[in-house]
Amino acid sequence: TQLLEQSPQFLSIQEGENLTVYCNSSSVFSSLQWYRQEPGEGPVLLVTVVTGGEVKKLKRLTFQFGDARKDSSLHITAAQTGDTGLYLCAGAPRGSTLGRLYFGRGTQLTVWP
Amino acid sequence: GAGVSQSPSNKVTEKGKDVELRCDPISGHTALYWYRQSLGQGLEFLIYFQGNSAPDKSGLPSDRFSAERTGGSVSTLTIQRTQQEDSAVYLCASSFPVAGGPSFSYNEQFFGPGTRLTVL
Numbered sequence: 748t749q750l751l752e753q754s755p756q757f758l759s760i761q762e763g764e765n766l767t768v769y770c771n772s773s774s775v776f777s778s779l780q781w782y783r784q785e786p787g788e789g790p791v792l793l794v795t796v797v798t799g800g801e802v803k804k805l806k807r808l809t810f811q812f813g814d815a816r817k818d819s820s821l822h823i824t825a826a827q828t829g830d831t832g833l834y835l836c837a838g839a840p841r842g843s844t845l846g847r848l849y850f851g852r853g854t855q856l857t858v859w860p
Numbered sequence: 861g862a863g864v865s866q867s868p869s870n871k872v873t874e875k876g877k878d879v880e881l882r883c884d885p886i887s888g889h890t891a892l893y894w895y896r897q898s899l900g901q902g903l904e905f906l907i908y909f910q911g912n913s914a915p916d917k918s919g920l921p922s923d924r925f926s927a928e929r930t931g932g933s934v935s936t937l938t939i940q941r942t943q944q945e946d947s948a949v950y951l952c953a954s955s956f957p958v959a960g961g962p963s964f965s966y967n968e969q970f971f972g973p974g975t976r977l978t979v980l
Contacts (some may be wrong), residue, residue, distance in 0.1 A: 780963075780968060789864075789951050789971025818869075835902065839967055847916055848893070848967045852902035 750774060751836055753851035761859050765823055768854045770836035771818040779819045779838040780848075781810055789846070790835055826858045862886065866952050872978045873942055876949035881937040881975045885954030891967060894927055895951045897974070903951065909935065909974050942979045949974040 754769045770779065778797045782790035794803050796812035796819060803810045807830075809822040823830055837850045865884045873879050885892050894906040905919035909929045920926070924942075929935040939946055953969040 782969075787973075789953070789973055790969075791971070792968050795968055833902070837969070846903075847908045847910075848969060850895075850903045850905070855900065 749852060750840065750849045751838065751851035753834075753836055753854050755850065755854060757855050757857075759857045759859065760826055762827060764858075766823050766856070767824060768821045768823075768834055768856070769818070770820065770851055771842075772838075773817065774840045776838035777816075777841045779816075780834055781819070781821055782835040782837065784833040784835065784853075785831075790833075795823050807838060817835050826856075828858050829859050831856060861959055864954055864970050866950075866972035866975050868975060869973065870976045870978075872980065874945060874980050876941055877883055878938065878940045879977065880949050881939075881952075881977070883937070883952030883972060884937045885933065885935070885952070885956075886956075886970055887933075889954035889956045889970070890932070891955045892929055892935050893953045893955075893969065894935070895953065896921075897949045897951055899948075906937070906950075928950045942977075944979050947977055949976050972980075 749766040750772055752771045760766055778795055780795045781793045783793055794810045796810055799816045800814045801812045807824045811820045833853045833855050835850050835853045837848050839848050864886055867882045871879055890911045892909040895903040896906055897903055907920055907927045908916040924940045927937045951971055951974045953971045955967045955969045
């Protein structure tokens with residue numbers, strides 16, 4: 748059983764379209780992180796959301812942390828081919844010992860020109 | 861500054877042989893993780909070291925897998941009697957508690973480039 752469920756698993760869109768990726772859990776998290784991984788490389792941190800209801804913007808990317816701190820979303824406006832990659836959400840459940848980070852299975856995004 | 865480094869970048873071995881994968885974390889990072897990633901898949905957690913605490917080995921798939929972290933820095937992942945299903949990219953990540961929050965509450969991870977293991 749995955750602690751963090753991501754959807755959709757695959758997303759294939761044309762350049763210029765908008766998209767949203769979801770990360771859901773039944774557990775409460777002290778924070779959630781989003782990473783992007785490009786082929787042949789390790790994942791790279793995009794953002795950390797900490798406060799329930801928080802919204803963070805990174806250029807065309809908007810990240811939201813749910814009010815109950817159980818879910819998060821990533822919205823990309825006017826997608827570009829450079830946005831192609833595997834998007835992963837991750838977090839440590841509140842109260843967990845040692846703070847081990849749990850990852851979702853990821854959303855593979857392909858943006859076509 | 862220097863990021864997380866892993867060696868070798870590629871390893872091809874024969875079924876039944878032992879392999880050792882190395883990870884050099886970012887200096888000062890107290891947490892170190894090993895993950896496995898099969899082609900087109902997400903990250904499979906293997907093991908987690910945090911400071912001097914006992915490691916969380918709950919993700920190791922079998923007793924052929926082991927890892928150690930010497931002096932709180934460099935880590936080695938060892939796979940004994942390799943099998944073809946062990947073929948994957950092995951990723952290492954390190955992290956350090958972010959100031960301003962409870963200890964270990966963020967654990968923002970910095971990943972190495974990975975070691976691609978191919979078992980023939």
